[in-house]
Amino acid sequence: MSLAKLAPSPQAIAELRSFSRQLVRELGYLRSPVAGSELPPSTVHAILEIGMQPGIQARDLAQTLRLDKSNTSRQLAKLESLGLVRRQALDSDGRSTALFLTDEGLSLFAQAEAFGTQQVAKVLGQLDEVDQQALGRYLSLYAQALAQDNPHTLPPQLAVDRLVEGYRPGCLGEIAGFFAPDLQSGGFAAERAMTEELTGFLAGLPRADAKLWLYHQDGHTLGSIALEAGPAPRQATLRWFGVKNTERGTGMGRQLLESALAHADLVFDAVWCSVPAATPGGVRAARLLAAHGFHPHGTVTVQRWGQSRVAQRWCRKRA
Template sequence: MDLIDLPAKTREATIMELRDFSRRLVRELGFMRTTLADSDLAPSAVHAIIEIGAAPGISAKDLGNILRLDKSNTSRQVARLEASGLVERRAAKEDARSSDLYLTDAGQKLRKKIDRFATDQVSNALRRMVPADQQALVRSLALYADALAQDNSTKAPPEGGTATRILEGYQPGCVGDIASLHARFYSAHWGFGAFFEKKVATELGGFADALPAPGKALWLYTENGRSLASLAIDGDDEAGVAHLRWFIVDDSLRGSGVGRQLMSQAMKFVDERFSETYLWTFKGLDAARHLYESSGFRLTDELEGAQWGTRVIEQRFSRRSAGTRR
């Protein structure tokens, strides 16, 4: 039997199909209704409940960034949820003039109900798909969502937005902040202990102490003098190879686009100087993997080890530069 290559679809046809599928998803998931997820709340309010529950103590500003709402709409949304007894404000520890958002007991109860509804909805749909298609769907949707987020993150942020908080180079306290973020995250998800935290603090401290240095750079996202996200490039000019290290984003910034902004600055840096960039990560960090792949990285190696105190599968990703080739 002869194999015949079907002609590729035009870009316009692909765009129209994606728009059609997006509209169908919006309808099937219930976003066209006045309420969502078997609750009495509008879709935006349901998402606010989910995000506040996922990051207790989140600020109204950060909530608005995640939900893509302006300041006035965010304020009205929070006020309605507060009046309904689902959300409460507490004075921020670092600045009594601002407040953090938390779910009340009633809000927590509603969030669990929403979670059950959404889980059942997705589970029922997945039963109609074979496992291989399920995994392909997850990866494809993640890449599509990341691509949409990248477009949003490249638009000029409002005055005082996240772009103004990304600083390059060592900042006082950053070594402790970033080591702490790594220690808490990897302890909670992988069971890593003091050895891992000490290694991060020692190596990052030595790296920061050497800055500025050729082929090396450190970017930090800061709020009120604290570093809440970081990414470093540790490059070798002679070899033309760069090592991406210490990339982490605090949970409170999930969905804000900070991680992608850090990655964008780093990729611009390496494209101007190096032919290849590589990184090491752990299997199972799917959100980070989607960001790496959407930035041009590809999985090149896997190995299993227990040097961190628990058995994990380490993964190496590599990326060829889009700019100058050395």
């Protein structure tokens, strides 16, 4: 049973406004430069978003940053002049371009990520696990509420009929390509381990305790999510979840996740997911998971595809 929403009291509004101002101050967003760079906060924010979504287009960057087209164009022009961002044509006439960080931009991105990770780690280190989970939940609720009435948060409409269930020829190689950048340190052994895991899962389909969804367009797989029963009765685990770099920011990941969760709500009481901690991909995944009712459940060291890494555990319980 859901609780009725009450009109906020003047005191609650004043307290939350005060908290918001303090949060901005403490995070250093009023200082310029920020994150140990020589750039203003808005520029560093743009660097972070492009770094977390390689291949993002200018219109999607504007949506993410809550900026209009002209402000975004000026921001990008400045980043290009500084040698931090490059454009890559997406079609033959060059009308659509994808944004990528240059080597210098990637260096700044890593510096800003380390700065932000250190800030958050310092805060979480002062809290016990229960308070860490509560903090994540309530900040997520606050962010979602702020975003609801913001027109910039509405993603482009995707074709529902391109979301298909089950294996399609060619999907194995394209799904593997989503995760290839994460395997560079592991070399061939890591790539082989990943391919073997994907092949084993796909070879077992269809089966009652596992599902695969693809975003399939013109014979190509642009995104995928896989769900499997376990680790406990009436629980499930997201085996993998990824989209092609050029499709990030389009709402495709959201649509895939919502399809998997709609099925999970019919069959399971809880869904678990582990995402790499303090990496661009992990940050993107964490944002999306938090926006769909997942809550953090601590970190674990996992062995996957021949590599050891620290992962954040997330869980979503059926309402």
